Amino acid sequence: VAEVLELIQKFEPHGVGARDLSECLLLQLKHAGRLCPNTERIITHYLDDLGRGRLAKIAATLRISVKEVQRMAEVIRTLDPKPGRQYAGVNDVRYLIPDVTVEKINDEYVILVNDGNSPRLMVSQIYRDMMSQPGLYSAETKQYVEERLNSAFWLIKSIEHRRLTLYDTARCIVEAQRDFLEKGIKYMKPLNLKQIAIKVGVHESTISRVTNNKYIQTPQGVFELKYFFSSGIESVSGHSCSSLGIKRMIKEIIAEEDELRPRSDQQIAETLRSRGYQISRRTVTKYRLELGIESTAKRKRY
Template sequence: MRMDFGLNLEQTQKLIMTPELRQAITVLQMSSMELTEYVEAQVLENPLLEMRDNDLERGEETGGQGDMVVEADKKDFDPDWLEYFEDRSDLGVSPGRGQREIAEQPNYEQFVSQAPTLTDHLMFQLGLSKTAGDLRPVVEYLIGNVDARGYLAISLAEANQQLKVGLPKLEEALKVLQSFDPPGVGGRDLQECLNIQLDLLGEDNPLVRILIADHLSDLAAGKLSKIAAKLNVSPQEIQEAADILKKLEPKPGRNFSNANDTRYIIPDVVVEKVADQYVILVNDVAIPRLSINNTYRQVLAKNSSADPDTKRFVEEKLNSAAWLIRSIEQRRLTLYKVANCLVELQRDFLDHGVKYLKPLNLRKVADLIGVHESTVSRATSNKYIQTPQGVFEMKYFFSTGLSGASGTQVSAESLKKILQEIIQQEDPSAPLSDQKIAELFSQRGITISRRTITKYRDELGIPATNRRKRY
């Protein structure tokens, strides 16, 4: 067997994931809040990065001596580094940015302060109450054992093992707790929670108490006729009692925040209608403005006496700083392009609401702005857009759809809106089945299966036919 050796040349293309490219991708995926935290961390790590003072930045833009200083500095730099200082936008200064920041300052009236927790709310009421001094520590202990639902998560026997005050005093303390707002707080189970609320409301319908005691599971399943037969009453009477129960809160504590509750969303993009045109603003006001530290820049000057290791360190950090600033600017431009494309494609939605939302996929937007689908996906990930119709995740605008009568596509969100309207207009005494609703869609020229109707109804939190029936 003869073996031959040869040398072949082959040219191939590969995408190498450099640290700079990885950073640019990471920055693109971040929301405004995440990017703010990331930039602050990078400033601590990279001595060449500085967070600009907005007042100073505006002073430079109004004709200060900043341009003269930069021009003078550039004479002393090696040609290889001039490119970093040719375009000052790469160093965190862009014309008009200061003026834009003034115009885009957030409306602080829209921010919601941290709401009190359930524990805070209960302790506040205890402080205002006339509870006896020796009973207050016992009530405080019980408050500390109220869970997020508003239920007492410990038995009185267990509490007595810790406090050694006797069950009568614990019962007295529990009554104090159960008299506080929200109604039903301090209940040890669902039944007690609901009965506390009935007592506070002065409700004396005995049928309601019977439903709470023995028929909650059947009531939740919508089996009103079955309950009526067992109790030998009419379905209408059960319906009236059930209506009273619906006014009660099964989890009285859930309307209060916890320590980690997020109170507001900061939109990454704001779309406002001015006259007949939509104006798009990338909300980057909170993101720190970056610049290069002048002291370290002098190390790269031709006549610098810095040793090679120091120059190499500064070069690496300058490279990293420049890439970060460029990545942030590229993120802003990409966000603007994507948002502008969404506004053009979904103008009917912006003008008229959810029913007019069109089906849209990532590829279409990517083709229109000349980028890859993955770029659009990253640009819209974990980001919110404020529109005249409300605040939405940017991913909300990308949805599948079905064909309408004229061959046009109808988005899933539009179908859900139509489904809601159909159910709102139905006869409560004879609610429509999912199959009947599908037939009504067909009459509108939209072919949709019963299973899809069921899926959308569940996603909207709308009960099934038997649970919507009114007697």
């Protein structure tokens, strides 16, 4: 059994046949010729500390510098904890067809609803003819056909009404988010279902249903319609910025920071306040976590 396992562990992708995560990572480094004694010790005994950013503790235990631990940590992060995953669902290719398209024509945004995503229904002429020749059919048959025709007309009307509601919803979103379409995510404005519902003239639950799993193609890319609904923060000048725009600013601030002295959440909040946005440290922390960005301590380089 051991010989068979050793043979399997030589297969690609490297790391398959491992008995646990540590062995999986070690196999990948071994095949790449990058396995050194300290890296092996870290993977075997200190993966949890590494994941929690306890670089100083690992360095003290191994009697090496924090900088060296960080260098090895960066190598470990390039490894794949699930190497077989790359072969999962290779034939499961899905194409997204937007329900609405927004195009700019002569400085105006034109909204096009993709009717291909909705069924095209019509009433058969046979049943129309049956109603125009009542003498050929019994009263019972005539009543049955009439009821079915009314149901069909109601369904067709409902589908058309839903299409028009989708169009009106997209139009109102485009009107509200014109700056986003022109300049990008930092110019996204706060928007909620109630605001759009009032403009369209329907209940906000209707807007929620009509935007559910619906996508819109814009000059800035393809987005789910619900993407445009977000809370916001007021600036001292009275302008509002959506939470998505604030998140983009936080991401840019962190991208530009000195890796040796990364900014704390409090410093990021102060930077945003200097730009006129009244935001707390707690909100910055919340947005940073939602962006999947690590804490100051874990971003620090030595």
